[in-house]
Amino acid sequence: MAPGHSQGQSPADTRAAILRAAVALMGDRSYAGTPVPEVAARAGVAAGTIYRHFSGKQALVNAVYRECKLAMGACLNRAAAGAGSHREVFHRLWRGLWEFSRKQRDAFRFLELHRHQPYLDTESQAVARSVSEGIADFVRTAQAAGAMRPGPPEMLIALAFGAFVGLVKEAEAGHTTLDETAVAASEDAVWGMLRA
Amino acid sequence: MAPGHSQGQSPADTRAAILRAAVALMGDRSYAGTPVPEVAARAGVAAGTIYRHFSGKQALVNAVYRECKLAMGACLNRAAAGAGSHREVFHRLWRGLWEFSRKQRDAFRFLELHRHQPYLDTESQAVARSVSEGIADFVRTAQAAGAMRPGPPEMLIALAFGAFVGLVKEAEAGHTTLDETAVAASEDAVWGMLRA
Amino acid sequence: MAPGHSQGQSPADTRAAILRAAVALMGDRSYAGTPVPEVAARAGVAAGTIYRHFSGKQALVNAVYRECKLAMGACLNRAAAGAGSHREVFHRLWRGLWEFSRKQRDAFRFLELHRHQPYLDTESQAVARSVSEGIADFVRTAQAAGAMRPGPPEMLIALAFGAFVGLVKEAEAGHTTLDETAVAASEDAVWGMLRA
Amino acid sequence: MAPGHSQGQSPADTRAAILRAAVALMGDRSYAGTPVPEVAARAGVAAGTIYRHFSGKQALVNAVYRECKLAMGACLNRAAAGAGSHREVFHRLWRGLWEFSRKQRDAFRFLELHRHQPYLDTESQAVARSVSEGIADFVRTAQAAGAMRPGPPEMLIALAFGAFVGLVKEAEAGHTTLDETAVAASEDAVWGMLRA
DNA sequence: CATGAATGAGAATTCATTCAT
DNA sequence: AATGAATGAATTCTCATTCAT
Numbered sequence A, B, C, D: 001m002a003p004g005h006s007q008g009q010s011p012a013d014t015r016a017a018i019l020r021a022a023v024a025l026m027g028d029r030s031y032a033g034t035p036v037p038e039v040a041a042r043a044g045v046a047a048g049t050i051y052r053h054f055s056g057k058q059a060l061v062n063a064v065y066r067e068c069k070l071a072m073g074a075c076l077n078r079a080a081a082g083a084g085s086h087r088e089v090f091h092r093l094w095r096g097l098w099e100f101s102r103k104q105r106d107a108f109r110f111l112e113l114h115r116h117q118p119y120l121d122t123e124s125q126a127v128a129r130s131v132s133e134g135i136a137d138f139v140r141t142a143q144a145a146g147a148m149r150p151g152p153p154e155m156l157i158a159l160a161f162g163a164f165v166g167l168v169k170e171a172e173a174g175h176t177t178l179d180e181t182a183v184a185a186s187e188d189a190v191w192g193m194l195r196a
Numbered sequence E: 001c002a003t004g005a006a007t008g009a010g011a012a013t014t015c016a017t018t019c020a021t
Numbered sequence F: 001a002a003t004g005a006a007t008g009a010a011t012t013c014t015c016a017t018t019c020a021t
Helices: A011-029 A036-043 A047-053 A057-081 A086-103 A105-113 A122-144 A153-173 A180-194 B011-029 B036-043 B047-053 B057-081 B086-103 B105-113 B122-144 B153-173 B180-194 C011-029 C036-043 C047-053 C057-081 C086-103 C105-113 C122-144 C153-173 C180-194 D011-029 D036-043 D047-053 D057-081 D086-103 D105-113 D122-144 D153-173 D180-194
Strands: none
Touching (some): A011 A047, A036 A057, A057 A105, A086 A105, A086 A153, A086 A180, A105 A153, A122 A153, A153 A180, A180 B153, B011 B036, B011 B057, B011 B105, B036 B057, B057 B086, B057 B105, B057 B122, B086 B122, B086 B180, B153 B180, C011 C036, C011 C047, C057 C105, C057 C122, C086 C153, C122 C153, C153 C180, C180 D153, D011 D047, D011 D057, D011 D105, D036 D057, D086 D105, D086 D180, D105 D153, D122 D153, D153 D180
């Protein structure tokens, strides 16, 4: 009977808070396992507010997915952009992935848990494809230069990225932090898998 | 209207049907995303019947998890058991993984989606550990013989297994079947990552 | 946490109780104005039970609508069936309508409030049409015999039925019961409208 | 971002726009079925604006109801006012009703859908009564002059007005326009019901 | 053992209303 | 006066679980 109101931030801030809360919770407990009211609570807003910013739970996951995917894409693009040998670029990519998984831990987990889920819409899938495309280009160039083993770029990417994901999950489960030494060692190992 | 036994099904058959239904559905839509009544429907039994065989939804996932994990463990143990060089054993392991992911696709997907989830109980975790231990032993032996690169066995396993998972997910998403050629190529690549 | 169960009636009884509750409430407060839990409460069942019997609120109104419409149709058909002059048949129809509006007051009100609403599905509309058709046939016969004024049967029916509805609504609002005298007088008046 | 006045609209214009939007929507979808924000959207104002002009949703329906009822009352009074036989006055009344239902279709539908609803306040009911009273006077005069059949004026009005409503609803549902011919025929029929 | 109707807590979503700007 | 983001209670609907048959 007594509706309320509060304020203190711009709509964009509210939206951002909701997205932040959603990445964290859905990355931890899956889409179906995360009630909207809990997202609201963590974002510090009322449940109804979420529906002013997103048309529904599904629209929310998709927004989160795109944001995370683009963030990771940007991170990888930065790494791939600079000069240097293919080995050096790979070094930057591997480190970039590590940085991303550390600094945006929630986003990384979220992306891993929501790959190819049926509730992801066409736009989200398009974003995912465009990010993959960027990396595939790098692989193709390296293959053409004889620096990487031949084969479908998608396969090599799947192997290398899968390896990284495995590493991160292991680190999280084993309660060990993925430190400098481990990252350097894994980078070396994975390059052993990719090089010609 | 007439309660009683389902025609020609032993209790064990019923239990197996429930487990099969649960692997498929939960491997596809996650634990939280899979309603118990739907599992019942797919298993061809009434909703209540599930509760005669499992004390609740959580007990059901755990039963499923253990069964799948043990199946995969058995598959890997068989591969690791025979004679041959470390390279040859790895060959059998990689092929074993492939076999398993093809023949028990649902189980493989289920396991991947339910790694380290909070609803897995201590027994399930123990099963998981025991399976990992078997593989770790192989890695340690190979490292001692100078056939595999040094470093924590868990890390190498995480990288290799992660790579395989990445491969399978890519194949499913890309709608490409993981054929002989791709498996052979990936095996070669991953061995490049592991060998000393 | 503690789900329940109660029983004591057959599923058909439960369904009937829900329908009865829905007619009464929706006939009184409109479709949108009637919360599902209130229907449940009046039917003496839990809210969730409604969804075991009807796929949603909309399916519920449609079921109610069809049942009421068919009941009224049956009532009118009985009246139209017997022998006698057209005037006598009209007498029975008018009385039949009166009976129906008295004995099934809720159903009558419900039908009036839910005519041509957007949530009525094609099947409901078909039922409505078939009932109207029966009456239209009577009108056509009477017109052919020169006992009723010419013109589209639908128009005459709309006028006469509209008059009856107006009468009932007035009686309800004016808190006067529609007694024998009033019914006889109105019958005479309406026949004055219809006769050739 | 910049609060303030809507460009070139006087408060009275805004109020009128809200009322217009409300008649149309509530006449179509009932009181409970019409969200306030939707009324605002159709009126081209912000949701909050409605609450500067009306103390709540209920006050809004009542304002709408009174406006519509008075408009229809005025229409009927004009018809009843002029000279001529009772038959001629009835002709003007019937035509007046037709005019009103055509030119103010939304208002007519609104009034029909909101008769005797519990959220109508005493003032609205008083308005309704005063309009009815005007017509009842005409009926009483005609009865006294022996031009109309005897009986409670309210009953005759209910029958005749009900017939008209039935006609309009049929026309709307049957997707037939209520044309000159139909109106003339129905007028003749209804006079057959009313005349002595 | 199996059934499936019933339950009721809780999830997703809507909407009347408020109030800082 | 007007705005529109925010609120939170109410609404529709789902689903894990129970138990009479």
